[in-house]
Amino acid sequence: MGHRRPRHRRAARPAPAPPCRPADADRHRAPRAARPRHRPDAREGGVTPLTVAVEGLATDIRLPDGEGPFPAVLIRTPYDRRRYHAELRGWARRGYAALAQDVRGRHSSAGTWQPYENEAADGAATARWIRRQPWSDGRLVAVGASYAAHCALALALEAPGDARPDAVIAAVPALGAAETAREPSGVERLSARAGWWAAHGDRRDSDEEALETALAADPRLLAHLPVSDLPARLGRGLPSWPGLWRERERGRTGARARQAETPLLAVGGHHDHFAEETFALWHGWGGPSARLLTGPWGHGLVAEPGPDADSAHRVPLGDLYARWAGRALGGALRHGRHGAVAVGGSPLWVPANTEGEPYTPDITVLRGASFTADPDRPVSSGTLAVPRDGAPDRCLLVTAPLRSPLDVIGPAEVRIRATADTPSADWFARLAAINPEGTAERLAVGVVRRADPPGRVAEFTVALGRLARRLPAGTRLRLEIAGHHFPAHARNPHTGDDSVTAIHLRASRRGVEADGVALRLPVLTSRPEPIDPVQEILR
Secondary structure: OOOOOOOOOOOOOOOOOOOOOOOOOOOOOOOOOOOOOOOOEHHHOOEEEEEEEEOOEEEEEEEOOOOOOEEEEEEEEOOOHHHHHHHHHHHHHOOOEEEEEEOOOOOOOOOOOOOOOOHHHHHHHHHHHHHHOOOEEEEEEEEEEOHHHHHHHHHHHHOOHHHOOOEEEEEOOOOOHHHHHEOOOOOEEHHHHHHHHHHHOOOOOOOOOHHHHHHHHOOOHHHOOOHHHHHHHHOOOOOOHHHHHHOOOOOHHHHHHOOOOOOEEEEEEOOOOOHHHHHHHHHHOOOOEEEEEEEOEEOOEEEEEOOOOOHHHOOOHHHHHHHHHHHHHOOOOOOEEEEEEEOEOOOOEEEOOOOOEEEOOOOEEEEOOEEEEOOOOOOEOOOOOOOOOOOOOOEEEEOOOOOOOEEEEEEEEEEEEEEEOOOOEEEEEEEEEEOOOOOEEEEEEEEEEEOOOOOOOEEEEEEEEEEEEEEOOOOEEEEEEEOOOEOOEOOOOOOOOOOOOOOOOOOEEEEEOHHHOEEEEEEOOOOOOOOOHHHHHHO
């Protein structure tokens, strides 16, 4: 944290792909051994393949054609380094020595797999090893998506100064155990964590279909209590599962990011679980330059477009990453925070700092001003269908059709005045856009956990996250206020007990004051000027 990295001991030859070398390009460089003969492989697209063990960690390397030395790209992953061979070849063809490494205890790497525990130390050992190699010019870019982004950030923010990378690319970043397991209010993200832990937790290999297979055998798998007993129902040992839920310290990475010393490129999707964390990482980054690219994508980014994605949002990420890395290593990026945000439902890209003016549309309660949040019959997170009859299980509100299109860009929220008759209550707010044909599209979900005295009126705000969406004329906005959002989130038992260990549930009577609900949207007052996202990232 805050260390100044030592200068390299000797100059190195420039790589063919990145632009001009900065005057301080020789940081970290170790004395060079005799340069080995590379053996390009036609099956690898003319690059040189190598496999080594670094401190027991299996590492695949692809070296560019030519003498070198080269800047390096490091991807550390729990998802099998062999899946990254095409990406490594792409980097190598652009003049980078590209490495993918299995993290400790995964696939071919030695040791015990402990998620979020060893990545700074293991990354530091690998970075130092890279800088000692004759094919390395000492410059290093840490790259990763999801958990691999955590590995890249741990190296950049927690490793000793001499081991830190010179630039970081973090896509859909899983910042830490607590950030991935819980919402900012503490509510547990059940299905996503159950799926990830079933697939990857406490095992050397992965089974991507583990949770789906278990659910096919027992559709009520996630409804069984307590949540902490999930491993027994999966039929295999998962000793780290209970410990995941004991992780409550959020924000460690964000706090360290304020002291960052390297350029950052953060990439995220509006429909990704980690969209808010991606924005916060960029916004709080203390390095000399920070770039943000977000679009209407899921966790798979451009390979997972949302229903509001446009053809103009198909960014060639691989090429953009390499071009940005070259400019970052060459010291050519403009200082400060810049970026591009795609506006879903339109072909537009706008600057990342764009935010609309507050707008509060009139919204009317259709049904459920008084409703029962019953954890035995929770509101489903998997469907946007709403019941039209029977006892209400949520408060349902709707706006009139929009008279003109709205560009909603920035953080949205709902202000609620309501009561619950239980000592603990979760309040979910789910916002959907209803087109003139009646089809619903989810826009946002937010939640807070409250512990107000039973029956006392409480006034609170539910953050819905950042939106970037053009809503056409004729669209109605529908807001649901509910006590559960299952199985995406664990059910609050309403007893005051922990949702993970609780075995008893009780229903909660809720009352929402019709004039106490305010939906606040950030709306642009004029049409935005479009930008070129690639130019914005590279400037």
